[in-house]
Amino acid sequence: MNEITPASIGLSREDLPNSYIGRSVPRPNAPKLVQGRATYTDDVVLPRMVHAAFLRSPHAHARIGAIDTSAAEAVPGVIRVFTGADLAKVCDPWVATLDHLKGMKSAPQHPLPLTRATWQGEPIVAVVAETRAAAEDGVAALRIEFEPLPAQTDMETALAPGAVVIHPELGDNLVFTRTAETGDVAGAFAAAHKVVEAGFVTGRHTGVTLEPRSIIADYNRADGTLTVHHSTQAPHMMQGVFAKHLRMEEGDVRVICKDVGGSFGIKVHVYPDEVAVAAMARILGRPVKFIADRFEAFASDIHARDHRIKARLAVDTEGKVLAFDVDDLTGIGPYSVYPRTSAIEGNQVVNLCGGPYDFKNYRCTTTVVLQNKAPTCQYRAVGHPIATAVTEGLMDLAAEALGMDPIEIRRRNLIRDDAYPYTSPPGMRFEGLSHHASLEKLLEMVPVAKIRADQEEARKRGVYRGLGFAAFIELTNPSPFMYGIGGARISAQDGCTVRMDPDGSIVASSGVTEQGQGTEAILAQIVAHGVGVPVSRVKIITGDTQTTPYGGGTWACRGAGIGGEAALQSAIALKQQILEVAGAMLQAAPESLDISMGHVTDKATGAERMTLHELGRIVYFRGDTLPKDLQRELVQTRHFITKEYPFAFTNGIQASWVEVDPMTGMVKLLEHWCVEDCGRVVNPMLVDEQVRGGIVQGIGGALYEHCVYDSEGNLLTTTLADYLVPMSAEMPEMHVGHVETPTRESLLGAKGAGEAGTAGAPGAIMNAINDALRPLNARVHEQPFTPERILRALGAIA
């Protein structure tokens, strides 16, 4: 075979009939979604299935006293009540630390706690009944004596003398701290022309997947297997978790996830109530279903982004960045979340601050502490929007201090497009980024001169509009350096098995999963392209640990870059195998043949020689006519893992155009732009919609979304009437542009695209709001930028 290169397989030739990479092919799974014929976990009904409901702690911190289950057990339909002690008999606790996060500590966590409740909403006792309604009736009849304890809710005082130490055996509430320091930070600040500083707050918010967390666990006593239907992003990871903690063989656990109704990182963690369901199924020997309701989602889904940051930036007279100095503090709730840990978000702040810029001196510390609130963990664009808001907020402050245009200060400091490979001050290695090309592309899209003229004119009418920018880097395609080296069984590699059936159609099964981002569509495109068949002839299987190759699933934007490359490699291997067989049939050298749109063709002339359908007929039904020693396995498997770089970094830049009403403090989003570089774009339409969806989640954090607690640790935002999410009427039109810098780690060259929108939007909006408020001498740096905070910044309210 000839050497395979991106050019040789037509990755840049969209004119080939089955060249699907780079084309906006509709998703094959979309028709079922628009017709209501998808299968989400709650749509699955199994024989003898029972339903679980949980009594959740009404207190942020309390000792669990006597539990009286008698009234609950008497409720019609109730089958059994389970306490923490009941489940501990079959389920081992977990401790969520990673070995490579030096000094990290956390406490053992059980599916249901044994002695103490440590956040409001923690599941305490489970009731299993014939229906969910009966299970809830049972919960209402439970009698538990809680002895309330003082709650440590404020992260600022978590390490202070006299703080309530949430797990006394840990000694204090410090989970993890890390400082990255390089260069001469103190010297740079001392020598600076200007130093700007600010305190930033990112509001604790959550994912609000429209489909709540959902699980059915089914333990079969006859063969000792546990089958779990689960709304999860990482079925193989969950297979391992259930096996380990329920003391089963991994091969006896099967995790199936069909359609998943939103995930965004929320569904890649281990939740005690879900492990409890598996443990209860193990005990009962029958299927147990649990579907979180919206209150339970707000109180027990992971939260994220609860950070307070003090940060300084030093620049010289030319606006050149000399140094960043950042101090990050985050509260993660009472437990680090298993198995990814809750220290990663703060760690990412350290890795990503200052990311787009070329500078020498850097200091950043993260301090991760416990508190009696819902646990936080990885949510879309982990740490990115925090680091971007801090970095870009400081860049705008510096530009203002220098009287420099915000675009100009960025142009002077962005890492040059020919500077790669490049190692950033906190040690991140960049293979190839395109900050300047992205900025230029953005400026082609954003009519800056027109906007500035409009802004000037509007101010005369007392209308305050602002334009804000935010450049960002994004971490994708993680290697084992993300979790594996820390001891977590989270796969960084992924596999794909591709086979040709007798009718010439192709079936590909992949370890990466579909949550709506279009994984199955791009895998079909890649396989169709790689083998040489129409995309309509490819079927994709995902989301079943028993029928797909082992892999990591979907997180950190690895679907296209890792799963896609495995699919491409397996498709190319299958094509080679098909051509070996075709060569034997056609008395031709395999190298002289090709496959196009389901036909074996003569490579030189393009003439059709035979159909794959005919080849399949002969291989499967008339093998007697083929040479005896001919290998005829029309199935190939390849796995892929990145090797040179720990992560494939991407980059981009956003712009936001807003109007702020100084009378009400309301922010109206007028228009939004994003240019991002995710390497090879497999399906432009899907990437655009990933970016748009990501932007809107970033907008949510910037303007609306906030998990609000009172000082006692009571969660005040437990409905969609209290916790605001972006709706269609408030959202602006969003324009998406691309620069393509394929990674050389893979033939496909794809990096991730899912976090970009979320990473940059809050910083761009913050800068736009502050641009609007500048004539009024007001600034905001605390997200969400609510009307109250804006009015306070304006001095309109105290």
Next chain:
Amino acid sequence: MITLTVNGERVTRHVEPRRHLIDFLRLDLGLTGSHAGCEHGVCGACTVRVDGEIVRGCLVLAASLDGAEVVTIEGLSDSGEVADLQANFVARNAAQCGFCTPGMIMTAADILAHAKEAGGGTPSRAEIREHLSGNYCRCTGYQAIVDAVEDTLKARAEHA
């Protein structure tokens, strides 16, 4: 005991007084296209049509629907009433996880029906956004959904 018409078929069932329409459809009739997203009337995932008007399935008690005519996403799909809208949702990738999509289609069908009643005028993008503002979508950023609805309105106006 209630008797009602669901997607054109007569249905008679015993229902508990506390049974909501969404649970009646999903649990008693196996019509799983409509989804329970928030169960307090905000997200719109459970949107269905009752006697010609869209309602939240999580706010209506099934027992109150004796004699009513209910259309769910399954019925709307089978009748072909919004085949063009659904095709535009697919073409525009106006669905990602798809959990909100049946409710979104029900609401968008309502926009199409009102536009027809109003004499064929095409609502603006802002009006489409306003009409859809009771349906929560976490994935798409809404823009592709507005595009799909607008495409359908324009095509219908041209062919009217």
